[in-house]
Amino acid sequence: MRIAELSQKTGVPVPTIKYYLREGLLPSGELTSPNQARYDDRHVQRLRLVRVLLDIGRLPIATIRELLTALDQPDPDVHSVLGSALPTTVTTRDAVDPASVVAAKVRVDGLVARRGWLVRSGAPARQATAEVLAAFEQVGADVADLLEQYADVAEQIAVHDLHFVGRASDAEGKLHAAVVGSILGDSLLAALRRLAQEHESAKMFGIRRDDC
């Protein structure tokens, strides 16, 4: 198909597709003349993946390029992507005081060690967790209990996630599932959590079904 049809199939405007091509997020089409290229279903799939990582995962372009490069390896290393290439969707920017993050990092390292989690000492998620803990403290919230409860829940989720990854038959499929599941999974969990919160809150504050 030509670029106009690729645009129509995916709903992505032509100039945006050209931008992704320039940024290396989408492989070039097959040249049929000096200024015309042909695209196929793999481009459609890749374009949809890029939109998801960009618009829902809100990942930086450079990070997406790295993930896609990993996906395109002939024998992708699923664990190293799950363990290191996959970013958290957490960014605290400059909302937290660096000194509190350093203190919180010690707590996170303690949690990981106590639970026997096999996580590299330099894993970016350690830092991300520390930043969120520091943010909680900064607004005066004591999250000691919540941290342990959430860690219990995170263990269950990770088992489901790895099962989701393991269902794919080949390494490329596993890696695709890892990337999609990790990034979209954060959003799915956040949305379901909000639904379940409304339900628990309705129970706590005595809201009846008729009032819903």
Added chain:
Amino acid sequence: MRIAELSQKTGVPVPTIKYYLREGLLPSGELTSPNQARYDDRHVQRLRLVRVLLDIGRLPIATIRELLTALDQPDPDVHSVLGSALPTTVTTRDAVDPASVVAAKVRVDGLVARRGWLVRSGAPARQATAEVLAAFEQVGADVADLLEQYADVAEQIAVHDLHFVGRASDAEGKLHAAVVGSILGDSLLAALRRLAQEHESAKMFGIRRDDC
């Protein structure tokens, strides 16, 4: 304290503080002369909360203003904030096809009904969940199992969250906990999930402790 000291205490630049004042995210200080105002610890607290909602929750200014207005009510209605004012941190922008979202919404409504969740029919989280489901489908992932597993987990998390809210002694404290816990909780969960994923992945792919 004067605005310079408020800036120093919170690490927020003076022009940014002035911007928050203009946007109504921060109450005015007490005027001590026509162009000088005095701020107190409540401004410090509020400023920290604004940064967290803005930089970590990535909420739009208008949404933050609504939440802060609710917080400042003399007798805040915690359930209505938990149920309706609190946004999900999920945004899919234009990454998903509207027709698939409509189809996914039917599945979400089915899930809520089957589980007997007390959630208003117009709750924004229903739409947010549908958007994420549609995004999963768009990249070719079958999440039927994952959806139920995540819903189970979301129920547990919501119980912890409401316990966190219920610990506060007065309505204002409860509301503060609801806002902070909901927004920061998404990030805490996402970060811990990534740690637990690395651990599960290490187990699945046979990584030993020495290799971490």
